[in-house]
Amino acid sequence: MTQATGEEILLNATAMQPPEPLQQAISILQQLRFGQYLRMLHRHLPYPLFESCQQLEISYRHFTGQQSEYIILFWRSDDPSTAKICEKIEQ
Amino acid sequence: MKTDGLQLQHMPPLKVPFRFFITAPLFGILAALLLLGSGTDGWSTRWLPEIVAATHLLTLGFMATIMLGALFQVLPVLSGYSIPGQHWLAPTVQLMVSGGALALGGAFISADHGWQLTAIILLSGGFSLFIGALGLHLIRLGSTDGNSIFAIRLAALSLLVSLSLGIIMLGAYMGIQIPHILANNGMTHLRFALLGWVLLLIMGVSYQIIPMFHVTPNYPKNISRILVSAIFMALTVLMLGRSYWLILTGGCVLILAAGIYALISFYLLRQRKRKIIDYTIRFWQLGLSCLLLALLGYAISLSGIKEPSAVNELQWGILMIPGFAISIMMGVLYKIAPFLSWLHLQQACLKQPMDILKLPTMHDLLPVKYGRIQFCLHCLTLALLLNALQLPVIRPLAAITLAADFIWLEIVLLKTLHIYRKSMQAIS
Numbered sequence: 001m002t003q004a005t006g007e008e009i010l011l012n013a014t015a016m017q018p019p020e021p022l023q024q025a026i027s028i029l030q031q032l033r034f035g036q037y038l039r040m041l042h043r044h045l046p047y048p049l050f051e052s053c054q055q056l057e058i059s060y061r062h063f064t065g066q067q068s069e070y071i072i073l074f075w076r077s078d079d080p081s082t083a084k085i086c087e088k089i090e091q
Numbered sequence: 092m093k094t095d096g097l098q099l100q101h102m103p104p105l106k107v108p109f110r111f112f113i114t115a116p117l118f119g120i121l122a123a124l125l126l127l128g129s130g131t132d133g134w135s136t137r138w139l140p141e142i143v144a145a146t147h148l149l150t151l152g153f154m155a156t157i158m159l160g161a162l163f164q165v166l167p168v169l170s171g172y173s174i175p176g177q178h179w180l181a182p183t184v185q186l187m188v189s190g191g192a193l194a195l196g197g198a199f200i201s202a203d204h205g206w207q208l209t210a211i212i213l214l215s216g217g218f219s220l221f222i223g224a225l226g227l228h229l230i231r232l233g234s235t236d237g238n239s240i241f242a243i244r245l246a247a248l249s250l251l252v253s254l255s256l257g258i259i260m261l262g263a264y265m266g267i268q269i270p271h272i273l274a275n276n277g278m279t280h281l282r283f284a285l286l287g288w289v290l291l292l293i294m295g296v297s298y299q300i301i302p303m304f305h306v307t308p309n310y311p312k313n314i315s316r317i318l319v320s321a322i323f324m325a326l327t328v329l330m331l332g333r334s335y336w337l338i339l340t341g342g343c344v345l346i347l348a349a350g351i352y353a354l355i356s357f358y359l360l361r362q363r364k365r366k367i368i369d370y371t372i373r374f375w376q377l378g379l380s381c382l383l384l385a386l387l388g389y390a391i392s393l394s395g396i397k398e399p400s401a402v403n404e405l406q407w408g409i410l411m412i413p414g415f416a417i418s419i420m421m422g423v424l425y426k427i428a429p430f431l432s433w434l435h436l437q438q439a440c441l442k443q444p445m446d447i448l449k450l451p452t453m454h455d456l457l458p459v460k461y462g463r464i465q466f467c468l469h470c471l472t473l474a475l476l477l478n479a480l481q482l483p484v485i486r487p488l489a490a491i492t493l494a495a496d497f498i499w500l501e502i503v504l505l506k507t508l509h510i511y512r513k514s515m516q517a518i519s
Contacts, residue, residue: 015306015364019433019453026447043306048437052444 006085012041014068022049029058029074037075037082041068059083063090101167103174105435105511107181111160112424112504114189118152119417119497125196127490134479134486136401137408144199149412150284151214152192153497157420158292159184159221162243164431165296166225174224187217198261207265211258218254222247238315242295245323249287252330256280279330286345287326289416290382294319294352296423297375304426305372307359314355321348342393346386353379353386370462374422377470381414402480409476413469413493421465421500428504429456432511439518446518456510461503465496472496 009028013021021042026049028038040046045062053060057077065071073089075082122145126134129141137143163181167173174180191213198206229244256276263274294315302309321344328341356379360372388407392399399407433453440446475489 017304017306017365018430019437022437023447023452026444030445030448048434051441052437052447055441055444 006082007036009036009038010041011038012068013046014041014043019048021046022052025049025074026052026056029053029056032058032074032076034076034079035082037073037086040072040074041065042070042072043068045070046072061086101173102434102438103163103167103177103181105431107177108160108164108431109428109504109508110182110185111156111163112428113501113508114185115153115156115160116497116501116504118148118156118189118192120494120501121152121193121196122146122148123490123494123497125200126493127487130486132483134405134483137404140199140202142405144196146408146412147199148192148196149417150289151195152189154289154412154416154420155188155192156185157424158289159188161296161423161427162221162225164427166229166243172227176224180220180224184217184221187213187220191217195261198264202264204265207261211261214254215258218250222251237298238310238312238319239295239298241316242291242298242319245319246288246291246295249283249291249323249326253280253283253288256283276330282326282329285411285416286322286349289411290349291319291322293416293419294322297356300423300426301356301359301375304430305360305369306364307362310355310359314351318348318352321345339393342389346390346393350383350386353382368459370459370466371422371426373466374418374425374469377466377473378415378418378422381410381418381473385410385415405480406477409473409480413476414473418469418473421469424500424504425457425462425465428507429453432456432507436511436514436518439515443518449517451510451514457503457507461499461506465499465503468492468496468499 009032011021011024011028013024016024021040025038025040025046029052032038050060053074058074059077060072060074062070062072073086075086125141125145125148129139134142137146163174163177163184167177191210194206194210194213197203198210226247229240229247256273257280259269259273260277260280263269298310298315301307325341325345325348328337329345332338332341356375360375363372385407388399388403388410391397392403397403430453433450433456436450437447440450472489472492472495475485475492479486479489
């Protein structure tokens with residue numbers, strides 16, 4: 001297990017047409033390593049992606065952003081250190 | 092249909108909407124063959140049996156079938172309630188409406204009572220089943236469920252008015268004694284069908300799918316609802332009003348509201364974030380342009396500057412039916428057919444999310460070049476149809492191009508379905 005560094009991967013999906021955000025997010029999430037988290041900027045909450053997260057063993061949280069309507073953070077469910085980092089992020 | 096609040100667990104199987112989508116173009120082909128058979132001297136007025144039959148094959152057989160399929164897909168996902176018995180309800184509604192459209196076509200051509208009675212039974216039965224089942228969903232949804240649902244409710248109400256008047260008129264043609272005030276409502280039937288059911292439904296759907304699929308700003312909330320209400324109220328005033336001023340006011344409100352909707356839509360489409368080549372956008376722009384031209388024609392006739400001739404009436408019908416409604420429906424089909432196929436494949440991958448990466452892309456399911464061919468064919472068809480009214484010699488060519496337009500659509504939809512089935516087999 002690598003040490004959590006809070007390395008951020010950014011996916012700006014605000015100008016993407018469906019289903020591109022879902023395809024790109026899954027492609028990133030299935031390669032997500034310990035210490036990494038995905039910050040996704042989206043115009044709305046991607047519910048179909050949340051359904052896939054359970055199977056991918058990915059946790060997530062979301063909040064409203066300034067640059068985009070929603071910011072969604074994703075991290076590996078078995079990575080408590082990165083989870084702690086993500087819980088503290090507010091913008 | 093914005094993914095916010097979508098309840099995908101209530102998404103019906105793909106065969107539910109596709110059954111409607113695959114059947115619909117066949118009616119367009121049939122309408123084209125009917126026009127081809129009418130020769131070069133059969134397009135002089137909208138009252139000719141071939142024209143009335145072809146019009147109803149396009150409006151009921153193609154347009155209503157597409158709309159019913161789309162609503163069977165969208166309403167459960169928006170409302171969060173699966174339609175009880177959708178596995179038998181959707182094919183039954185589809186069979187009854189398709190059979191009814193065919194019978195109505197036969198009734199106009201042959202003036203046969205058997206066809207007329209069959210059309211009345213099938214169409215009233217099919218639409219009653221649909222309105223009964225999906226009406227419950229529309230009622231269950233609260234008043235805060237957005238402008239799309241508000242527009243769809245008024246569209247459904249318009250369908251009810253138009254359908255009832257159509258059936259009453261058909262009864263009168265059969266010789267049933269019906270009071271003149273009820274039987275003589277051709278214009279009200281036409282207005283509630285094209286400017287109520289069709290326009291309001293397209294408005295309701297556009298409020299969701301233009302921002303979602305084309306990444307544009309949202310329609311302004313208050314104005315969207317006001318426009319829909321204004322159009323429905325104007326239609327009601329035109330139906331009930333008897334004085335000149337009421338008819339003038341109703342007409343002006345209708346033209347203004349529909350015109351503002353078209354201009355807002357144009358503006359939003361120009362504001363989209365990624366200006367990629369997309370023939371759905373071209374279809375929207377073509378359809379909205381035809382709507383504006385049709386409204387201009389209506390405004391001229393309302394102002395009294397020029398009394399509409401028989402040719403003008405046919406031109407208005409061409410602008411509103413293949414021009415506005417069918418252009419937009421084709422464009423939307425080119426977006427939702429691959430999208431729904433992909434979404435169903437994605438749902439099938441939930442247990443193995445990595446499989447999503449193996450799925451065909453939207454462009455694999457429906458290549459951009461197919462859209463380009465469809466758009467060119469449709470533009471050519473419209474140009475020929477509009478000019479054929481004054482140039483009888485090109486009427487057969489216009490009818491052949493119309494048939495080609497629908498044949499291509501059918502081929503493309505079947506290809507998409509084929510790729511979907513192959514991919515689904517690969518997953519499972």
